[in-house]
Amino acid sequence: MKRFLIWFVPGLIAGILIILGGGKLINNTSVNDYCISCHIHPAADISWKRSVHYETESGYRVACVECHLPPKGEKYLWEKGTTGLRDLWSYWTKDSASFDWNERGRLEVARGHVFESSCIKCHENLFPLLLTKEGEDAHLYYRQTEKTPELHCINCHLNAGHYIEGYTHGSNTTFGMAPSAPKEIFAGPSKVTEFTSFTEQIPGSSVSFSMVAIPGGTFKMGSPDDEPFRKEDEGPVREVEISPFFMAEVEVTWDEYLAFYAQTSAEGRSTDTEGLRSGPASETDAISGATPPYGQPDQGWGMGKRPAISFSFHAAETYCKWLTLITGKTYRLPTEAEWEYACRGGTTAPYFFPGDPEKFEKSGLKAKLSKNDTAVINSYIIYRGNSPSKTQTPDIVKSNPFGLKNMTGNVAEFCSDWYQTDAYSRYPGGLVKDPEGPESGEEHVIRGGSFMDMPGRLRNAARSYTHTAEWLKTDPQIPKSMWWYSDCFNVGFRVVCEFDEKTGKL
Numbered sequence: 468m469k470r471f472l473i474w475f476v477p478g479l480i481a482g483i484l485i486i487l488g489g490g491k492l493i494n495n496t497s498v499n500d501y502c503i504s505c506h507i508h509p510a511a512d513i514s515w516k517r518s519v520h521y522e523t524e525s526g527y528r529v530a531c532v533e534c535h536l537p538p539k540g541e542k543y544l545w546e547k548g549t550t551g552l553r554d555l556w557s558y559w560t561k562d563s564a565s566f567d568w569n570e571r572g573r574l575e576v577a578r579g580h581v582f583e584s585s586c587i588k589c590h591e592n593l594f595p596l597l598l599t600k601e602g603e604d605a606h607l608y609y610r611q612t613e614k615t616p617e618l619h620c621i622n623c624h625l626n627a628g629h630y631i632e633g634y635t636h637g638s639n640t641t642f643g644m645a646p647s648a649p650k651e652i653f654a655g656p657s658k659v660t661e662f663t664s665f666t667e668q669i670p671g672s673s674v675s676f677s678m679v680a681i682p683g684g685t686f687k688m689g690s691p692d693d694e695p696f697r698k699e700d701e702g703p704v705r706e707v708e709i710s711p712f713f714m715a716e717v718e719v720t721w722d723e724y725l726a727f728y729a730q731t732s733a734e735g736r737s738t739d740t741e742g743l744r745s746g747p748a749s750e751t752d753a754i755s756g757a758t759p760p761y762g763q764p765d766q767g768w769g770m771g772k773r774p775a776i777s778f779s780f781h782a783a784e785t786y787c788k789w790l791t792l793i794t795g796k797t798y799r800l801p802t803e804a805e806w807e808y809a810c811r812g813g814t815t816a817p818y819f820f821p822g823d824p825e826k827f828e829k830s831g832l833k834a835k836l837s838k839n840d841t842a843v844i845n846s847y848i849i850y851r852g853n854s855p856s857k858t859q860t861p862d863i864v865k866s867n868p869f870g871l872k873n874m875t876g877n878v879a880e881f882c883s884d885w886y887q888t889d890a891y892s893r894y895p896g897g898l899v900k901d902p903e904g905p906e907s908g909e910e911h912v913i914r915g916g917s918f919m920d921m922p923g924r925l926r927n928a929a930r931s932y933t934h935t936a937e938w939l940k941t942d943p944q945i946p947k948s949m950w951w952y953s954d955c956f957n958v959g960f961r962v963v964c965e966f967d968e969k970t971g972k973l
Contacts, residue, residue, distance in 0.1 A: 496551065502531040505554050507563040517630035533589070534628050537582040546582075570856045572629065578619050581628070586620040601637055605943035615940065617954065622941045623762070635763045642759055643728045656794035661971040662711055664870070667964075670793050672726040677716040678964055679870045683709055685898070686808050687815065689891055689928050694817055695824040696923035700888040700930050708900045709808045713964040714801065717861040717872050718880060719786065721770030724778070727786050730793075731756025754789045757782055757950040761942065766956050768857040774878045774959040776858065780911050780933055782950045783881050783960045790962065797965040800883040803890075803930075804902045805963060806914045810875060810927050812868030817926045819867045819874070820847045827852075827922035848876030850925055854918035858957075875915045875925045878959035882912040886932035910935065917957035933958075 495501065503512055515521055520529035536546050570576065593606040605623060612618055621627065626634040635642075650673035657668050657675075664680045689704040690697045731754045757778065764777035783800060790798040801809070812819050820843050827844060841852060847867070849859045861872045884904025887893070894902055904912065910932040916925040923929075934955075942953035952958075966972050 497530070497532045497536075497547075499531050505558045508566070508568055511568060511629060514629040514631070518626065518628055520628050529589075529628070534581050534585055537584050538588045541584055567855065572631075573856060574622065574625055577621055577625065578617075581619070581621050583619050590620075599637075601944075604945045605637075608943040608945060618941050622953075623943060631767060633763065633767060636761075638759050638761060639763065640759050642764070643725045643732070656796070659796070659970045662966055665713075667794065667796075669723065669726045669790075671730060674722050674726045676720070676723055678713040679716050680966075681709075681712050681714050681805075681809050681869055683711040684808070684813075685709070686811060686813075688804055688807055688899075690817070690926065694926070694928070696828070696926065697928070698930070700890070701928045703891055705891050705894060706898050707804050707808070707902060708898055709805060710901055711966045712805060713966060713970065714805070714809050714869075714871060715961040715963070716866075716870065717772075718774035718878055718959045718961045719783075720772050721765065721775045722772065724775035724786065725770070727789050728757055731785075731789055732758065754785065754792060756785065756789070758948065760951045761944055761948065761953065764951060766857065772860045772862070773858045774861075774873075776878060776956050776959050777952055779948070779950055779952055780881055780935075784883075787962055796969050797967055798962050799965070800881055800960060801963045802901070802903050803882045803884040803912045803914060804899075806874075806880065806882050807927060809869055809871060810867065810915070812871070814868065814927075817928070818844075818847075819927060820844070822922075824923055824926060844922065844925075848916075848925055849873060849918050850876045850916060851919055851921050856918070858918055873915075875927065875929075876920075877918055878957055879913045879915045879917045879920075879931065881933075881958065881960040882914055884912040886910045886912045886930075913958060919957050 515531075520534075523529070532547075536550065537543055571580075593610065594603060598606070609618060609620075623636045625631065626636075652673055653668040653670050653675070655668070655670050657665055659665050662680050665678050666675050667678055668675045685706060685708045687704050688707045690701040691704060692702065694701075760777065765773070766776070787798045787800055790796075810819060817824050822843055844850070845853045846865050849864060858877055861877065864872055864876070866872050867874055882904075884890070885906070885908025887905045887908055890905055893905065913931040913933060914929075916929065938952040938955035939947045940954055942948055942951075947953075964970060
């Protein structure tokens with residue numbers, strides 16, 4: 468008994484000390500000051516102190532670990548240990564100033580560092596008395612689909628933990644209505660009497676854009692079997708003849724799209740603050756425009772000359788119908804054949820500029836691209852290798868041989884064709900003239916890569932298609948929007964104008 472007590476008592480004391488010390492260690496390494504000692508990023512600290520989780524109505528301030536770790540009892544110690552080791556390794560081996568914190572704050576990344584179970588632990592009642600009808604619909608949708616991996620509380624509340632300037636969740640009824648400095652308002656569209664490049668003017672607005680005359684010709688559509696990163700739907704290669712047409716120099720910008728939104732949406736027609744109803748613009752009541760978006764469709768990246776994003780294929784088609792009505796010309800989305808012909812600009816290689824897709828791809832994956840490797844591709848395309856994870860203005864890239872910018876980069880682009888994997892083989896034999904794609908389908912063709920893509924996806928012949936259901940998966944509205952995608956921020960479009968009797972063709 469005496470020997471037992473000699474061993475038991477010290478062991479008991481040691482165990483108590485370990486438990487108490489361990490608990491104190493866990494608590495001391497879970498306070499905000501300790502987190503900030505490794506995460507040296509003043510902007511994150513400032514944005515946290517401006518968030519609704521810092522200045523709460525009750526006075527309680529939510530700590531870092533209350534969002535970035537799961538509740539205790541739900542693998543808390545495991546997540547704390549693995550997260551701590553990862554953060555210490557980064558602290559010892561990396562320069563905090565080298566981190567792209569804007570990139571780390573994107574929804575796709577943030578979902579991996581914010582625990583939904585922690586959100587629910589504090590917000591047990593998803594239907595409080597003061598919740599709006601819109602909020603009830605959103606939370607009901609969440610309850611019905613809460614096992615969907617892409618659906619997370621921060622999809623709608625990304626700014627809850629860290630304040631984001633201009634962030635909106637819910638119906639953005641003020642979207643596109645920001646006042647601007649007075650500018651000349653175009654009374655009418657540009658007149659085109661011959662087949663030459665021109666600058667289109669949007670009546671009732673101060674917005675204009677460049678249209679490039681694309682000469683007709685023949686080309687080989689698709690990619691040969693030995694082209695690197697080729698997919699089955701890129702063949703067989705077909706000889707195609709294309710008639711002359713006009714194509715926008717750049718993708719439709721936010722300036723252009725907001726002119727459409729202001730003149731056709733319900734909000735735009737009821738607030739005529741800039742003469743938007745003058746002249747031909749008044750006829751646009753015949754076009755039913757987009758409803759207000761849910762949230763901030765530009766993702767906070769900025770508007771202006773950046774390509775417009777987040778809208779649906781239906782919205783892009785409606786924009787073209789509106790542009791046709793308001794200008795008197797024939798505007799539409801390009802066919803897939805027109806798009807590839809214009810993109811190639813008379814070239815036959817994988818890109819319209821010199822370069823080997825395999826070399827670009829391998830160098831990009833190793834993140835060791837030299838200036839010589841990237842000099843050419845960086846000068847022509849906004850893609851994953853040179854983009855800060857968001858769209859850019861078109862002025863920083865060079866044009867292709869036809870004078871078009873960012874055909875395979877910045878944002879991918881809608882085409883009018885229905886998508887089929889074997890579309891090329893369905894065309895009749897011999898030379899195919901102005902093909903318009905399959906007669907029916909479920910999704911539409913998308914061409915060109917985006918700021919998110921590696922070089923293999925940027926080839927002239929690379930094809931993709933809309934994923935309508937997937938791009939609306941986290942839209943909490945009932946019913947889901949026909950105008951705006953909730954989960955697609957890398958697709959836009961550019962318009963073509965037909966060379967017909969309205970544009971100088973005899």
